[in-house]
Amino acid sequence: MAILVVAEHDNETLKDATHKTVTAALAMGGDVDILVAGKGVKDVMAEAAKVDGVRHVLAVDHESLRRQLAESMQDVIVPLMSEYDAILAPDTTTHKNYMPRVAAMLDVMQISSITGVIDAKTFERPIYAGNAMATVKSGDTKQVVTVRTTAFSPAGESGSADSKMLADPAGPFKSEYIGEELSKSDRPELTAAKIVVSGGRGVGSAENFAIIEKLADKLGAAVGASRAAVDAGYVPNDYQVGQTGKAVAPELYMAIGISGAIQHLAGMKDSKIIVAINKDEEAPIFQVADYGLVADLFKAVPELEAAL
Amino acid sequence: MKVLIPVKRVLDYNVKARVKADQSGVDLSNVKMSMNPFDEISVEQAVRLQEAGTATETIVVSVGPAKAQETIRTALAMGMDRGIHINTDEDLEPLAVAKILKAVVEAEGIDMVIAGKQAIDGDNGATGSMLAALLDWPQATFANSMEKNGDSLTVKREVDGGLQTVKVSLPAVVTTDLRLNEPRYASLPNIMKAKKKPIDAKTPADFGVDTAPRVTTVKVTEPEARSAGVKVEDVAALVAALKTEGVI
Ligand SMILES: Cc1cc2nc3c(=O)[nH]c(=O)nc-3n(C[C@H](O)[C@H](O)[C@H](O)COP(=O)(O)OP(=O)(O)OC[C@H]3O[C@@H](n4cnc5c(N)ncnc54)[C@H](O)[C@@H]3O)c2cc1C
Numbered sequence A: 001m002a003i004l005v006v007a008e009h010d011n012e013t014l015k016d017a018t019h020k021t022v023t024a025a026l027a028m029g030g031d032v033d034i035l036v037a038g039k040g041v042k043d044v045m046a047e048a049a050k051v052d053g054v055r056h057v058l059a060v061d062h063e064s065l066r067r068q069l070a071e072s073m074q075d076v077i078v079p080l081m082s083e084y085d086a087i088l089a090p091d092t093t094t095h096k097n098y099m100p101r102v103a104a105m106l107d108v109m110q111i112s113s114i115t116g117v118i119d120a121k122t123f124e125r126p127i128y129a130g131n132a133m134a135t136v137k138s139g140d141t142k143q144v145v146t147v148r149t150t151a152f153s154p155a156g157e158s159g160s161a162d163s164k165m166l167a168d169p170a171g172p173f174k175s176e177y178i179g180e181e182l183s184k185s186d187r188p189e190l191t192a193a194k195i196v197v198s199g200g201r202g203v204g205s206a207e208n209f210a211i212i213e214k215l216a217d218k219l220g221a222a223v224g225a226s227r228a229a230v231d232a233g234y235v236p237n238d239y240q241v242g243q244t245g246k247a248v249a250p251e252l253y254m255a256i257g258i259s260g261a262i263q264h265l266a267g268m269k270d271s272k273i274i275v276a277i278n279k280d281e282e283a284p285i286f287q288v289a290d291y292g293l294v295a296d297l298f299k300a301v302p303e304l305e306a307a308l
Numbered sequence B: 001m002k003v004l005i006p007v008k009r010v011l012d013y014n015v016k017a018r019v020k021a022d023q024s025g026v027d028l029s030n031v032k033m034s035m036n037p038f039d040e041i042s043v044e045q046a047v048r049l050q051e052a053g054t055a056t057e058t059i060v061v062s063v064g065p066a067k068a069q070e071t072i073r074t075a076l077a078m079g080m081d082r083g084i085h086i087n088t089d090e091d092l093e094p095l096a097v098a099k100i101l102k103a104v105v106e107a108e109g110i111d112m113v114i115a116g117k118q119a120i121d122g123d124n125g126a127t128g129s130m131l132a133a134l135l136d137w138p139q140a141t142f143a144n145s146m147e148k149n150g151d152s153l154t155v156k157r158e159v160d161g162g163l164q165t166v167k168v169s170l171p172a173v174v175t176t177d178l179r180l181n182e183p184r185y186a187s188l189p190n191i192m193k194a195k196k197k198p199i200d201a202k203t204p205a206d207f208g209v210d211t212a213p214r215v216t217t218v219k220v221t222e223p224e225a226r227s228a229g230v231k232v233e234d235v236a237a238l239v240a241a242l243k244t245e246g247v248i
């Protein structure tokens, strides 16, 4: 059995999500190859070759893949799949975008956001915002799977796989990259951070969010948010933690001014320690918090920041 | 431009899913069901395109049980023109739904499909992109805003790093993200008007699509429960607790 793992990268560095996806692939059994699709990916290829348990690194280096748009990714991957029994990719927005296209072209039902591998065709995944866990078995000849990376530990980096270049995608494609507005920050990435400090509607405004950020910086933490805080424009969309945002599972998650709706819990309830600061002692977040502080966040958060 | 909006009837987002004792699935008897929230956003977008004169006809389609007609009526009450109900008591997988939708697109001569980025029951997030691939159309998923210029569409997408703008040629599939718009409530006169709008009745067999499931559910279980911890008195107690845990 041969499994293809698609690398998460930004054309410069290989992301940890790849190492975690490799762990999921290895649990299925069989040979695992990594596909690096991008532009100017030499360094990424070298890093991918080091991931433990990997047999080959395949790479495609082409302008049309610089942003890994869905149509060009499909074009690269579908023909490759004649050689593979399964394809796995992290469930980040990049891969969620094209993986269903690959599945449809292979006439396979995709299995999304797995949190466990039972065997090569059987997986565990949350449904209904994580209020139920489904064990599902694929009856297709090939498996197309996206992986919730917070559920897997990263593969090590002492391997030495060989690598080879593949042919360029054909194109032209019916989609075109125009531009991006990325949130710039020196903080750790939300999905990989050891500590996440999140603010909700209770924070009240974009300006007030500075107190959340100050606390995060003191802790070397990433900053997250509830949907309500994003919708209200306090922070950008990529801060959203939850069922329809990012899933995080840090050592410490602090929910500040967040009520604890099921959609929010879906994205953070696998954190090791959960702290909630909320002025409403009835807030549902306290039902999942290891440590709850009933307090006004405008008083408690600066005090906490000063005490660290 | 003819716009097609696929909508799914799902467990209402305010209701906590309960796992059945026999582990066969989630209990959907006697619980509130509603339109998938992302599909409400799609419907709103279609109505806005119609109001702006960009869409000439807006069609809502749902694959689901008889009650899915209520969901279609909701979309009609929000302002869409007509509905197609594809009757089945099975909860079809995204691949089967995408194949049916492809047949609808071809039969109706659709120029743009706006689907939800995910249905909040199965959390698959697959149907829209699958449909785009089957049609060999481009896609713009997770739309935060969209604008039509001639025969192309410029879409700002919500991605993990922030926002990304892509331009796709039409026809295309768009999937909606939370910030695309705020869906309207249907007014009473519009609810009355919607009762007279036509809904075509079909079945998956009418489209010659094989809907046999590819994935079997072995079991559905409760997630590991997290128990409530302790309430701490003040900030000092919190700091002390976190130090003892070794997380700060
Ligand atoms: C389709 C769909 C998808 C969704 N996806 C997500 C998702 O991915 N992530 C997500 O987070 N939500 C999601 N939601 C939204 C979710 O249902 C809730 O509406 C949202 O999480 C609420 O955010 P909040 O807790 O910040 O706001 P609220 O529920 O308004 O809670 C604010 C809290 O702040 C507290 N507070 C106020 N002032 C203070 C103060 N001074 N000091 C201390 N505490 C204070 C209040 O007591 C309250 O508990 C989704 C909803 C839908 C329909």
Ligand SMILES: Nc1ncnc2c1ncn2[C@@H]1O[C@H](COP(=O)(O)O)[C@@H](O)[C@H]1O
Pocket (backbone or CB within 6 Å): B005, B006, B007, B008, B009, B036, B038, B039, B061, B062, B063, B064, B092, B094, B097, B114, B115, B116, B117, B118, B119, B120, B122, B123, B124, B125, B126, B127, B128
């Ligand atoms: N049974 C269905 N009937 C109509 N549309 C559907 C159905 N299932 C999924 N969809 C559409 O596909 C989107 C994504 O669903 P999913 O791939 O199941 O997460 C939904 O938001 C709907 O727009």
